[in-house]
Amino acid sequence: MSSFGFGLITAAVLAIATVGFTMQFAVTNVLNLAYGSIMINSAFVAYYVNQHGVTAWVALLGGVATGAIASWLLNRFIYTPFQRRNLAPITVVIVSLGVDLVGTFGLQAIVGGGYVSFNQSQGHEYHILGMLLSGLQLVIFGICAVVLVGIHWLLKYTRLGKAMRATSANRNLARNSGVKTQFIISTTWIISGALCGLAGTVFAMNAGVFEATSAQLYIVLLLAAMFLGGPGEPYGAMFGAVTIGLATEVSAAYINPEYKDVVAFLVLIAMLTFRPFGIFGSEKTN
Amino acid sequence: MSVELSKKGLVLTATGLAAGYDGRAIVSGITVEATPGKVVSIVGPNGSGKSTLLKSLVGVVKVLDGSVKVGDTDITNMAPEDVAKIGVGYVPQIDDVFPPLSVKENLEIGGYLLKRHEVNERIEAVLEFFPKLKAMMTRKAGKLSGGERKMLAMGRVLMLSPSVLVLDEPTANLAPIVATQLLEEYIRGFANFGSTVLLVEQRAKAALRISDWTYVLGGGRVVLEGPPQDLAQNPIFVESFLGGGAKAHPPKD
Ligand SMILES: Nc1ncnc2c1ncn2[C@@H]1O[C@H](COP(=O)(O)OP(=O)(O)OP(=O)(O)O)[C@@H](O)[C@H]1O
Ligand SMILES: [Mg+2]
Numbered sequence: 001m002s003s004f005g006f007g008l009i010t011a012a013v014l015a016i017a018t019v020g021f022t023m024q025f026a027v028t029n030v031l032n033l034a035y036g037s038i039m040i041n042s043a044f045v046a047y048y049v050n051q052h053g054v055t056a057w058v059a060l061l062g063g064v065a066t067g068a069i070a071s072w073l074l075n076r077f078i079y080t081p082f083q084r085r086n087l088a089p090i091t092v093v094i095v096s097l098g099v100d101l102v103g104t105f106g107l108q109a110i111v112g113g114g115y116v117s118f119n120q121s122q123g124h125e126y127h128i129l130g131m132l133l134s135g136l137q138l139v140i141f142g143i144c145a146v147v148l149v150g151i152h153w154l155l156k157y158t159r160l161g162k163a164m165r166a167t168s169a170n171r172n173l174a175r176n177s178g179v180k181t182q183f184i185i186s187t188t189w190i191i192s193g194a195l196c197g198l199a200g201t202v203f204a205m206n207a208g209v210f211e212a213t214s215a216q217l218y219i220v221l222l223l224a225a226m227f228l229g230g231p232g233e234p235y236g237a238m239f240g241a242v243t244i245g246l247a248t249e250v251s252a253a254y255i256n257p258e259y260k261d262v263v264a265f266l267v268l269i270a271m272l273t274f275r276p277f278g279i280f281g282s283e284k285t286n
Numbered sequence: 287m288s289v290e291l292s293k294k295g296l297v298l299t300a301t302g303l304a305a306g307y308d309g310r311a312i313v314s315g316i317t318v319e320a321t322p323g324k325v326v327s328i329v330g331p332n333g334s335g336k337s338t339l340l341k342s343l344v345g346v347v348k349v350l351d352g353s354v355k356v357g358d359t360d361i362t363n364m365a366p367e368d369v370a371k372i373g374v375g376y377v378p379q380i381d382d383v384f385p386p387l388s389v390k391e392n393l394e395i396g397g398y399l400l401k402r403h404e405v406n407e408r409i410e411a412v413l414e415f416f417p418k419l420k421a422m423m424t425r426k427a428g429k430l431s432g433g434e435r436k437m438l439a440m441g442r443v444l445m446l447s448p449s450v451l452v453l454d455e456p457t458a459n460l461a462p463i464v465a466t467q468l469l470e471e472y473i474r475g476f477a478n479f480g481s482t483v484l485l486v487e488q489r490a491k492a493a494l495r496i497s498d499w500t501y502v503l504g505g506g507r508v509v510l511e512g513p514p515q516d517l518a519q520n521p522i523f524v525e526s527f528l529g530g531g532a533k534a535h536p537p538k539d
Contacts, residue, residue, distance in 0.1 A: 086308075159398070162387070166395045169384040172346055175366035176376050177442065178399035 005131030011245025012144035013203050017218070018225040018237040019151055020195030024071075026168040026232030027188040029089070030079050033096040033219055037103030038074070038193065039200025040215040042066040044107060046201040047116055056120035057139075060201050067197020068190045074099065075189045100219070108212035115209040140202045147198065148238060154191075155234060164188055168232060217261045221248065224268035230277055243267075293373060293449040295322030295482030298343070302352035305342030311350050312338045313506040320450070320484040325477045327485045327493040329527060330503030336486045337379050339503065340454050343484075344376040345369045356450060371399060375448030379455045379486070382439035385428030389419055392427050392438055396445030405445075412441045415472075432459035440472070450482040458488065465489070469496050490527035494518060502527070 017039065024032050046063030050056045078099065082092050123135015133141075155161040166174040167184045175181050203218070204210040225244045229236025244267060248260045255263075298320040306312035313335040320326040328336050341347035343354050345366040353362045361369055369376075384392050393412060397405045413420050416437045422430065427438055436456060443451065453473065457465035469487075474496045477483045487493035494500060494514035502510035502523065510523060517523045 159394075159402075162391055162394060163398065165387055165391075166384045169386050170381050172366065173378065173381060173384065174395065176344060176346070176370055176378070177395050178367050178370040178446065179395065180367050 005128075005133050005137070007246040007249030008131070009133075009137045009141055009206055010249050011242045012141050013199055013206060014221055014225055014245045015238045015241035016144050016147055016195055017199035017203070018222055018229070018241040019148065019234050020192040020199065021222045022226045022229070022232055022234060022237040023164070023188060023195075024192045025226070026234075027164050028075065028079075028185045030075070030083070031093050031096065032071075032074075032079075033093060034074065034099035034103055035196055035222060036215040036218040037100045037107070038067055038070050038196050039203060039218060040210070040212060041070060041103060041107050042197035042200040043204035043210060043215075044111055044116075044212070047118060047204070050118050050120070056118045056205065059118075060198070060205075063201030064194045064197040067200060068194040071193025071196060072186065072189045075186070104213055104216055111212055113211060115211045117209045118205055120205065136205065140206055143198070143202065147195070151195075151234065160184070160187065220261050220268065221245075221264045224264040224271070227268055227271040227276070293447050294480040295449045296357035296373065297321050298354075298356050298374070298450050298452075298482055298484060300339075300343060300352065300354045303339070303342065303349060303354065304351035305338060305347050305349050307338075307347065309348075309350065311506070313342070313503070314351070315507055316352070318484075318501055318508065320482050322449075322482050323477055323480050324498040325474060325483045325485060325496050327487050327497040327500045328503055329487060329490045329493050329500060331526075334503040335506040336503050337454055338506075340376070340452055340484070340486060341378075344374060344452055346376075346378075370446065373446070373449040374452060375443035375446060375450065376452040377439050377443050377454060377456055379458065383427040383430075383435055383442065385426065387427055388424050389427055389430070389438055390423040392442050393445055396442035399446055408445055408447075412444050415444065416441050433461065433464050436460060436468070440468075448481070450484070451476055452484045454486045455488055456485070457492070466492065 017035070021032070021035050024030060024035075042063040045066040046056075046059040049059035049062040054062075078095065079092055082095055120136065123139070126133050126135070126138060153161075155165060163174065163179045163184050164187075166177070166179060167181045167188075171181050174184075200215060203215065207214065221244055225240035226237055228240030228243055229238070244264055247267065248263050251263045252260045300316055300318050303316040303318075304311040304314035305316075316339060318326070318328070318339075328339065330336050338347055342349050343361075345361070345364050345368070349363050353360060355361065356369075356372055356374055359372060361372065361374070364372075366376075384395060387395065390409070393409050394405055397408050400408060418434065419437060419441060422434065427435065430438060436459070440456065451473075456473065457468055460468065469492055473483055473485060477498075485493065485497070494517060497514050500511065500514055500517055501508050502517070510517065510520065512520075518528070
């Protein structure tokens with residue numbers, strides 16, 4: 001049953017990450033495969049801030065800021081120039097894959113290959129609904145829940161969120177309605193980047209120990225969760241993340257932890273085969 | 287019918303316009319003018335460049351040569367969001383709504399440039415105009431019927447009280463009665479109120495009936511233009527657009 005508890009936290013973290021990832025894809029049209037490397041870079045910034053005597057929960061903000069700034073820069077100076085050249089969309093995907101490798105192994109070159117961990121207490125242990133959860137895990141879960149509610153509120157009730165969804169649905173028509181889509185897209189990079197940085201940092205906290213390549217396969221989970229929920233569907237992303245998060249952790253407990261990413265990968269392949277537009281997505285999303 | 291949804295118009299002119307995709311002109315040498323209080327229509331066969339022309343007027347397609355003006359403002363290659371701000375409302379032929387957004391949200395995006403407190407007032411006004419939308423405010427635009435969807439597309443563009451309406455086949459897919467109502471009451475109504483209306487219309491007969499001036503596009507150029515009465519007498523026009531022998535009704539006023 002504790003694998004279920006751990007799976008719940010994994011799922012919550014994955015939900016944050018996937019919502020950011022799918023928002024990027026939906027609003028900006030970039031499938032940013034460098035997402036995982038920005039996650040781990042953000043975690044390392046938070047880790048170094050933490051090393052300098054700042055409480056881990058405050059250092060977390062450094063991770064969030066890193067994700068936001070790095071994603072904005074990445075779009076401004078790499079993705080946008082490529083998109084402007086009117087190349088096939090796959091070009092930007094390949095570029096993002098390159099960025100991912102540079103981001104991950106560049107980080108490794110700087111920080112070395114060793115494992116590190118946050119200077120942070122695990123807190124008390126709690127038995128909740130038959131699950132064993134640490135105080136740390138509960139806080140992470142709480143943060144994720146609050147952030148997801150916040151994103152829901154943003155998308156559903158704010159002018160910015162509606163403009164983001166309109167830009168995603170029909171960019172030209174949004175512009176014809178007076179929406180400055182360039183601004184909306186930049187803002188989306190900042191918000192989704194912040195989610196990426198947050199997810200990376202709490203992912204590292206939850207893992208306990210981590211190193212530069214710890215998030216390298218995370219992209220498989222992100223893709224699986226995104227396709228499960230339907231590409232570009234934030235609510236689908238939450239559902240997909242919970243499903244993938246639980247499926248991988250529970251299967252890890254019963255089969256073999258080594259196969260965690262394989263399970264996610266199988267789900268991804270099954271989705272692409274049978275319902276490429278996701279469980280909630282409509283055929284038109286494709 | 288109350289038509290205070292649009293504003294008094296501005297003159298829209300395109301002069302020597304060439305426009306197209308990837309630097310290749312689809313339309314060229316186009317000079318058209320739409321004036322307040324008038325319905326100006328563009329007709330022409332499929333692929334003659336009608337939509338491309340409209341898109342180039344509102345900033346969606348690149349103008350390669352010539353200029354576009356609204357009132358005294360040069361809007362040649364102006365960003366679409368700024369064209370909207372100036373008071374030009376554009377309803378595209380396809381992709382004319384935001385499918386995943388609710389009807390209400392579509393209207394809210396239509397009123398994106400309004401002050402926060404004005405949006406709901408404005409939605410009320412638009413709903414007075416299209417009362418059928420009232421019952422579907424929470425439905426997703428993607429789930430509307432073709433006619434309901436066109437109504438929403440018109441409603442969206444009216445949110446900003448445009449002075450110039452640029453409409454690309456607003457009656458496509460509509461039942462004949464609804465199409466006639468949209469053209470003769472609503473669209474003619476905007477012009478009678480003093481707005482400027484530039485309309486692309488597939489049904490030549492219906493277009494002539496409500497227009498004050500009609501341009502005929504062929505192969506990316508204006509091949510014929512004039513008041514509808516004259517076109518209805520023109521044997522070439524009658525032959526190609528009114529299906530021979532058929533006689534266009536003269537405009538009402
Ligand atoms: N996005 C595009 N890229 C390249 N060529 C295009 C694009 N859109 C349209 N065209 C081409 O431009 C030409 C004119 O198309 P346009 O849509 O302007 O015609 P239309 O008169 O509006 O036709 P219809 O009556 O079918 O709506 C066509 O040959 C079309 O293939
Ligand atoms: Mg057309």
